[in-house]
Amino acid sequence: MGLNFFNAELxxxxxxxxxxxxxxxxxxxxxxxxxxxxVGILDKVLSKHSDKVYCKKCSE
Structure with missing residues (x-):
């Protein structure tokens, strides 16, 4: 596993x-x-509140 934003796995x-x-x-x-x-650290907010998160390859 590589380094991620702030230790929250997204x-x-x-x-x-x-x-x-x-x-x-x-x-x-x-x-x-x-x-x-x-409100909070972006990766933690996204992992808790987003409906979907896509990498660039999957978003095209």
Whole structure:
């Protein structure tokens, strides 16, 4: 396993590739209400709140 953003493992929803710092990604996320807006380290927020995360290859 390579180095990732901040120790939260973020994987492509399609192929399962572990996404690392510098990788291009496409994220589908449902915008929450202002009261429930996620705040924190990006990789942890994406892993908890995104609907789908794709690596560049799978997003094309």
């Amino acid at each position: 994987k492509c929803s399609n192929c399962g590739k572990v996404l690392n710092s510098g990788d291009e990604i496409v994220v589908h996320i449902t915008l929450p209400s202002q009261k429930k807006m996620p």
